[in-house]
Amino acid sequence: xxxxxxxxxxxxxxxxxxxxxxxxxxxxxxxxxxxxxxxxxxxxxxxxxxxxxxxxxxxxxxxxxxxxxxxxxxxxxxxxxxxxxxxxxxxxxxxxxxxxxxxxxxxxxxxxxxxxxxxxxxxxxxxxxxxxxxxxxxxxxxxxxxxxxxxxxxxxxxxxxxxxxxxxxxxxxxxxxxxxxxxxxxxxxxxxxxxxxxxxxxxxxxxxxxxxxxxxxxxxxxxxxxxxxxxxxxxxxxxxxxxxxxxxxxxxxxxxxxxxxxxxxxxxxxxxxxxxxxxxxxxxxxxxxxxxxxxxxxxxxxxxxxxxxxxxxxxxxxxxxxxxxxxxxxxxxxxxxxxxxxxxxxxxxxxxxxxxxx
Numbered sequence: 001x002x003x004x005x006x007x008x009x010x011x012x013x014x015x016x017x018x019x020x021x022x023x024x025x026x027x028x029x030x031x032x033x034x035x036x037x038x039x040x041x042x043x044x045x046x047x048x049x050x051x052x053x054x055x056x057x058x059x060x061x062x063x064x065x066x067x068x069x070x071x072x073x074x075x076x077x078x079x080x081x082x083x084x085x086x087x088x089x090x091x092x093x094x095x096x097x098x099x100x101x102x103x104x105x106x107x108x109x110x111x112x113x114x115x116x117x118x119x120x121x122x123x124x125x126x127x128x129x130x131x132x133x134x135x136x137x138x139x140x141x142x143x144x145x146x147x148x149x150x151x152x153x154x155x156x157x158x159x160x161x162x163x164x165x166x167x168x169x170x171x172x173x174x175x176x177x178x179x180x181x182x183x184x185x186x187x188x189x190x191x192x193x194x195x196x197x198x199x200x201x202x203x204x205x206x207x208x209x210x211x212x213x214x215x216x217x218x219x220x221x222x223x224x225x226x227x228x229x230x231x232x233x234x235x236x237x238x239x240x241x242x243x244x245x246x247x248x249x250x251x252x253x254x255x256x257x258x259x260x261x262x263x264x265x266x267x268x269x270x271x272x273x274x275x276x277x278x279x280x281x282x283x284x285x286x287x288x289x290x291x292x293x294x295x296x297x298x299x300x301x302x303x304x305x306x307x308x309x310x311x312x313x314x315x316x317x318x319x320x321x322x323x324x325x326x327x328x329x330x331x332x333x334x335x336x337x338x339x340x341x342x343x344x345x346x347x348x349x350x351x352x353x354x355x356x357x358x
Contacts (some may be wrong), residue, residue, distance in 0.1 A: 023039075033082060100120060179221075185217060192206045219292055221333075230319075
């Protein structure tokens with residue numbers, strides 16, 4: 001029988017020339033993202049990390065790390081490049097490919113914010129299909145744009161460790177509740193009846209809608225059990241939030257004492273009078289750290305987004321019914337990442353942003 005350990009890792013050491021070349025691949029804006037990631041994998045492996053540690057840090061699969069570690073050990077820098085494939089000779093030169101990639105990454109058309117395959121083909125004198133193939137090969141999608149936000153909270157690290165600590169190692173005889181409000185939930189009615197799904201035909205609805213009003217859902221998610229204490233209000237001022245706190249106070253057993261919430265003076269005074277509640281704040285601009293946001297995403301996907309409601313009252317009735325059904329068979333969301341893993345991942349992401357800006 002084996003000793004339970006994985007296979008011995010191939011020794012990976014870099015010369016100064018190799019390290020410089022790999023770092024250049026991660027910094028060049030014209031480097032394909034796949035090749036840049038291979039270079040990061042090798043650089044990280046050379047720091048003495050195991051394949052599983054590199055996989056977690058860079059967010060790639062374990063087999064991917066093993067493949068490029070082995071390829072580099074066997075063929076050094078040449079092993080990171082894709083091998084030539086059989087077939088008829090190429091009709092597009094490396095210089096043509098580089099022109100497309102450089103133009104895509106470092107320029108914009110005069111009459112648009114981003115390139116299309118047609119405009120790039122016209123600018124380079126190559127065919128539209130060639131441009132599309134190059135883009136697919138290098139993972140370039142000029143028509144796509146994603147958003148991101150990095151917290152500027154000066155206590156970001158401390159708050160991440162505090163909140164994640166509550167998830168992974170909650171205090172004894174304490175109930176950890178993730179609290180927030182989902183405001184401005186709209187009651188929307190389609191301008192014409194929804195046509196139900198049929199075999200071979202999806203559900204169809206009009207693109208326009210009639211607004212009937214808005215409401216707000218205050219929710220407290222019990223991290224351990226997955227149960228949710230919910231309260232619906234037409235407005236979301238401090239008065240409504242205080243009523244929600246009182247509802248939580250009535251619902252939570254008296255021998256438990258942990259909670260996180262807002263910062264208005266009235267709320268602070270209430271908390272001072274109710275000492276069994278303790279504040280733990282998520283960092284500013286980091287709502288992803290609050291598990292109740294996962295619950296909000298679920299109720300949005302399963303009820304609100306495609307729901308049809310002719311009045312706010314009908315919307316609120318459906319939300320209350322959905323909460324009741326959720327609490328009949330609650331499912332807790334399991335937090336798995338440690339604070340160190342989160343902070344390391346964010347640090348690596350910030351480094352990639354900084355490198356790509358150079």
